């Protein structure tokens with residue numbers, strides 16, 4: 001399995017070069033690794049692609065003349081473009097159709113060079129099925145593109161392992177619907193939730209893969225079970241959550257795992273411990289987590305492109321303070337507002353300023369351990385939780401200095417057209433570099449002074 005993934009990634013990288021693209025990750029491989037802010041129960045994770053395998057040598061094939069060469073090469077060009085935009089299904093299909101050696105040979109050249117080094121008739125026939133498959137899927141995706149970013153009237157869909165209690169399901173759905181009421185209902189959206197039982201988690205994985213085939217996202221259940229992140233995630237998280245509960249710990253994993261190419265906001269979550277075991281952690285903690293996750297949908301809904309690299313750039317993914325801090329700030333404030341107004345089930349939690357006070361400790365400890373450095377440079381990884389705290393505070397500061405509405409009324413609506421830096425400068429009247437300098441000075445102030453913006 002791992003070896004197979006390595007080979008696929010090798011080929012993906014090779015094909016990316018053919019297509020003039022250097023993508024090495026993106027929406028499909030998300031969510032990214034971070035640890036959460038001190039008060040945040042849920043930790044987002046990601047699987048990092050394995051290292052690439054050595055390329056196999058090219059196979060000498062029996063050559064033949066194409067019966068419809070132009071059509072075939074056009075199909076290859078279409079496939080190369082799809083791979084550039086993150087379509088792993090075609091890569092997988094190609095390896096299965098013609099074998100790794102021939103796939104490597106094929107993917108090592110530009111589509112218009114194909115006639116100089118054609119495949120055997122048998123392999124070409126097999127590959128034609130992959131090309132036809134991708135053409136159908138791209139046509140479907142083009143149709144979905146027209147509605148990407150628009151709010152929808154359909155409700156999010158929820159899928160649970162059979163051992164997730166009904167009262168926990170109700171609390172989770174209440175929270176997600178409250179978030180859609182607050183920020184707009186972007187969809188279609190699927191939210192998949194693991195339980196504690198491994199067999200139930202495996203059943204949920206089967207259901208997930210059947211859904212992918214039903215919607216035409218993936219070609220077969222077997223492929224999905226073999227290489228899609230989600231079915232394995234359900235099982236791993238069931239084991240992890242069971243251990244947490246035995247130890248009286250909260251926490252878990254949740255993430256938006258894409259998927260722009262499928263025209264879908266797709267989530268997977270571990271067992272929501274705070275919704276299920278309130279003696280361990282308050283409902284409010286999981287309410288905040290659901291709001292945080294849903295805000296990632298809002299961010300992605302404002303980004304039109306299906307290109308992974310450009311999507312990462314517009315999410316400002318390299319330095320995560322912006323997107324993760326935005327989700328954290330909006331979730332802390334938004335879920336508190338909805339609890340206060342009675343939309344969310346009441347739950348005792350530390351007051352908002354106190355929770356932001358916890359984040360200050362996190363930020364200032366890191367700054368003291370890393371003198372002269374800015375938490376704005378932190379990416380996903382061991383120190384990621386500091387970027388969440390720093391970013392949440394950065395958004396709190398911007399909302400205080402300008403207006404809470406600037407983010408959704410100005411920054412995001414201009415993001416596609418102006419790019420991240422342009423949209424930032426347009427919304428806040430300064431470059432991000434100027435802002436970071438100003439904000440780093442602010443987070444060096446005392447906790448008491450910083451918290452004045454919440455008074």
Ligand SMILES: [Zn+2]
Pocket residue numbers: 044292293296324327
């Ligand atoms: Zn997040």
